[in-house]
Amino acid sequence: MPCLLGYRSPLRWLLFSALLITAPLAAADRPELERVVLQLAWYHQFQFAGYYAAKHQGYFREAGFEVEIRHGGHDSYGRPIDPIEDVVFGRADFGVSRSDLLIYHSHGLPVVVLANIMQRSPLVFLTLEEHGFTRLEEVGERPISVTLPDVDTRLSAETLASFHRAGLDLAQLNNHTPSWKLEDLLDGTTQLMPGYLTDAPYFLEAFGAEPVTITPESYGIDFYGDLLFTRTSMLEDRPERVEAFRNAALRGWAYALDNVEEVAELITEYYPTRSPLYDIHFLHHEAEKLRSLMQPELIEIGYINPSRWENIADVYLELDMIEHYDLEGFLYQPPADPDGADLKRLGRWALGGSALLLLAIALASYLLMINRQLRHEVTRRHKAEEALRELAEKDGLTGIDNRRLFEEHLQQCFAYARRHKQPxxxxxxxxxxxxxxxDSHGHLAGDRVLVEIARITQQELRTEDHFARYGGEEFAVLLPNTDHGEALQVAERIWRANRQHQVTSDAGPIGYSLSLGVASLDESDRTPHDVVKRADERLYQAKRQGRDCYFGAADYAASK
Incomplete structure (x- = not known):
């Protein structure tokens, strides 16, 4: 360690000396601040804290910008503000949007992602426990208000994809334009509405309600949340300015997450929120939820993962929302060595041969140090991507596959079985x-039951079987090359093993039972979700028959 300090101290002294020589010229040559507009995707709140921090900490000014930050709720006529439209048509220079930006790009709009801020989407579907359902499949004729194409101009591919995966006919839904007002859910005007995990459940609980959240991830939809973007011409004409803005914004995000109380007070003082309910206590709550969506401990803020975007694009292709995509023109890749560019500019400002010599020495030393840091960064990113892949594919509680990975296995096994005529x-x-x-033992005990179910059930399965937590307390087992009779035997083993098992808790042993539905691939099945629908129907028939049993094709037919 002493050697490292001894190495870097002369470098700092050399750079400091060079800056002393060149500072007067640099100050005289500094341009006026460039005015730019940042268009947010919603009303002011901690969701956009990094941009407020970058402005008030002076990061934008240091980068040469005077930034106007505009909220993105509704305009004075009550119309929803579209950040993509404002950026494309030049009413704003930068914007905040979500993964649906790829759809617009694939349709020819010149937009480019600069940074992924939220690694996970905050979008959820909200209902209340009193309405008596926990899945999209149970919506039926209930009044709902979600962002589907028939009622809302602001496209939400997450919503459309979730309803598609749930096997719902959009034309049969009792859907109305969402107001995004929780009062509509509380008074029964609607029984399902979209919301953000960062705020809606908080307010519903404050109103004394018991919210139920249904996540797109439960249907295998795993999108990014908020992202920073600009129009393509901005990047092509002024790449250095775009990079400067991006770096300043990411500095602001790092500051906001490290200084939550200070930035929350900043928001309440300078940025009028949607209503008085969005007070300092809520902002602290939102910051905590936001951190879990950004995952800064696992991956650097703003990191763009092309593999994640390919998965998102595949969902759009599945829904026929796009015909093709080109990520190369859509995903921005920052320069590998932005600080090196700063040193080059410093070299142009240097006066006299001695200053140039000092800079040359400093630059050579600096590049050596950067090379080491880059090697370290490559290793760190590989580890971070592995951790993210684990998060994206495994259920955080039980450790088995999550619904997203199950959907991938289902698609693959369905196609293989059809092609090779296997069961x-x-x-x-x-x-x-x-x-x-x-209710009786507490949620921690309930979690323990789910963990034990996963452990006990896995013991009854083969290595080639796919076992996943499908959502909440529901599980799915996919059995390749297994006919209906063999699967019924597996179902009986799962049912019996769990029925005989008890979970240890502080209040004593907890017994439990399962209801199971079994369905096999049929020649008439057009999609994998035809099989899922039949298995689900038989599961609920088992419940109607008194629970604690399993239902197959013959049982289901006999019950009709």
């Missing part, structure tokens, strides 16, 4: 009266 069977099951377990 394929699916078992869907969930825990009987699981709410009573939570």
């Amino acid at each position: 394929l069977t699916l078992i869907m099951f969930d825990v009987d009266h699981f709410k009573q377990v939570n």
Whole structure:
């Protein structure tokens, strides 16, 4: 360590000396601040804290910008503000949007992603416990208000994809334009509406309600949340200015996450929120939720992962929302060595041969140090991507596959079984009266039950079987090359093993039972979700028959 300090101290002294020589010229040559507009995607709140911090900490000014930050709720006529439209048509220079930006790019709009701020999407579908359903499949004729193409101009591919994966016919839904007002949910005007995980459940609980959240991730939809973007011409004409703005914004985000109380007070003082409910206490809550969506401990803020974007594009292709995509023109790649560019500019400002010599020595030393840092950064990114892949594919509680990975296996196994005319069977099951377990023993005990179910069930499966937590207390088992009779035997083993098992808790042993539905691939099946729908129907038939049992094709037919 002493050697490292001894090495770097002369470098700092050399750079400091060069800056002393060149500072007067640099100050005289500094341009006026460039005025730019940043268009947000919603009203002011901690969701955009990094941009407020970059402005008030002077990061934007240091980069040469005077930034106007505009909220993105509704305009004076009550119309929703579209950041993409404002940026493309030059009413704003930078904007905040979401993963749907790729759809616009694929349709020819000149937009480019500069940074992914939220690694996970905050979008959820909200209902209340009193309405009596926890899945999109149970919507039926209930009044709902979600952002589907028939009622809302602001496209939400996450919503459309989730409803598609749930097997719902959009034309049959009792859907109305969402107001985004929680009062509509509380008074029963709607029984399902979109919201953000960062705020809506907080307010519903404050109103004394018991919110139920249904996530797109439960249907295998794993999109990015907020991202920073600009128009393509801005990047092509002024790449250095775009990079300067991006760096300043990311500095602001790092500051905001490290100084939550200070930035929350800043928002309340300078940025009028949607209503008085968005007070300092809420902003602290929102900051905590936002950190879990950004995951700064795992991956650097703003990092763009092309593989994640390819998965998102595949969902759009599945929905026929795009015909093709080109990520190369859509995803911005920052320069590998932006600080090196600063040193080159410093070299142009240097006066006299001695200053140039000092800079040459400093630059050579600096590049050596940067080379070491880059090697370290490559290793760190590989580890971060592995961690993100684990988060993206595994259920955080039980450690088994999550629904997103299950959907991938389902698509692959369905296609393989159809092509090679092999059997394929699916078992869907969930825990009987699981709410009573939570109410009687607490949510920690309920979590323990789910973990034990995963452990016990895995012991009854083969290595080639795919076992996933499908959502909440519901699980799915995909059995390749397994006919219906064999699958019923597996279902019985799962049912019996769990029925005989008890989970240890502080209040004593907890017994539980399962209801299971079994369905096999049929020649008439057009999509994998036809199999899922039948298995799900048989699961619920098992519940209607008194629970604690399993239903296959013959049982289901006999019950009709």
